[in-house]
Amino acid sequence: MMKKGSNMYGRMSSSSASTTTTSSSSFTLRDKDFEWEMRPGGMLVQKRNEKIDIPPAILRLRIAYGALRYEILVDAQATFGELKKLLMAETGLQPRDQRLMYRGKERENGQYLDMCGVKDRSKLTLIEDPASIERRYIETRKNARIQSAHRAISAVSMEVDKLVEQVSAIEKSISNGIKVPEVQITTLIEMLMRQAIKLDSISAEGDAASLKILQSKRVQKCVETLDVLKISNAKVKPVIATTKWETFDPPSALAQWEIFD
Numbered sequence: 001m002m003k004k005g006s007n008m009y010g011r012m013s014s015s016s017a018s019t020t021t022t023s024s025s026s027f028t029l030r031d032k033d034f035e036w037e038m039r040p041g042g043m044l045v046q047k048r049n050e051k052i053d054i055p056p057a058i059l060r061l062r063i064a065y066g067a068l069r070y071e072i073l074v075d076a077q078a079t080f081g082e083l084k085k086l087l088m089a090e091t092g093l094q095p096r097d098q099r100l101m102y103r104g105k106e107r108e109n110g111q112y113l114d115m116c117g118v119k120d121r122s123k124l125t126l127i128e129d130p131a132s133i134e135r136r137y138i139e140t141r142k143n144a145r146i147q148s149a150h151r152a153i154s155a156v157s158m159e160v161d162k163l164v165e166q167v168s169a170i171e172k173s174i175s176n177g178i179k180v181p182e183v184q185i186t187t188l189i190e191m192l193m194r195q196a197i198k199l200d201s202i203s204a205e206g207d208a209a210s211l212k213i214l215q216s217k218r219v220q221k222c223v224e225t226l227d228v229l230k231i232s233n234a235k236v237k238p239v240i241a242t243t244k245w246e247t248f249d250p251p252s253a254l255a256q257w258e259i260f261d
Contacts, residue, residue: 044110059118065091065126074113081109087126097132101125142205149208156198157215160222163192167222167229174229179236189226192219 038044057076061083062069070090074083084095091098100107102124107116118124166188170180196219204212 057114057120059113059120059122061118062121062123063087063126064123076114076118078113079109080107080111080113080116083113084109091126093126093128093132097129099127099129101127145203146206146208149202149204150211152202153199153204153208153211153215156195156202157211159195160192160215160218163188163195164218164222167225171225171229174233174236177236180229180233182230182233185226185230185233189223192223192226195219196223 059074059076061072061074063072065087068091070087072083072086072090074086080100081095084098084100087093087098088095095109102116102118102122170185170188173180196216199212199216199219202208202212
């Protein structure tokens with residue numbers, strides 16, 4: 001019985017040791033696994049070990065962004081995505097346009113600072129995403145084209161304003177029965193058409209395109225008005241000015257002399 005018990009005890013010890021070894025090995029493997037979890041806000045972050053209760057610390061990080069240097073205070077248990085939001089206020093770069101490098105490796109938004117070895121006074125490098133640089137360059141060129149179009153349309157608008165005043169003056173004269181030289185109307189139409197050609201040559205988009213259409217309609221309306229005025233002007237009869245002369249009797253050439261003693 002003692003031998004049997006001894007053998008049973010021995011087997012139990014062996015099994016227990018095996019279980020302990022297996023559990024230890026499994027724990028080590030789980031430690032090395034990189035697990036993720038979803039936060040209520042929808043951000044996918046690195047899963048923390050809830051059994052480790054370490055009070056949060058505030059880190060002072062040094063961020064290099066080109067020739068610029070920033071010092072950011074951040075919670076040690078914050079993610080790189082949260083750090084990017086803090087950097088947005090300093091750099092103006094949207095988080096999606098930022099790439100954070102630590103120890104020569106780009107870090108994901110969901111990774112925690114402390115779990116990646118970031119410590120107080122650690123140095124990180126901020127790089128703008130190349131796609132963001134290209135988008136910003138395209139946007140800058142687009143804005144430059146829009147501003148150029150605005151200036152060109154504004155110049156045409158000022159010229160059209162002057163021509164509109166002349167059209168109004170001709171319209172007023174004809175309505176008052178005063179005949180206007182036809183060459184004056186023809187010349188004004190030609191000047192308006194030149195402005196129309198200038199508008200056609202302007203490449204505009206966005207608000208500038210709307211302004212271009214507005215000025216084109218103004219020019220078209222003035223030309224149509226002048227075409228109608230040309231017909232009305234032809235019906236106006238020229239006024240012939242006549243002068244009435246008043247006649248006077250010529251003074252008597254003979255003078256009467258009075259004789260005094």
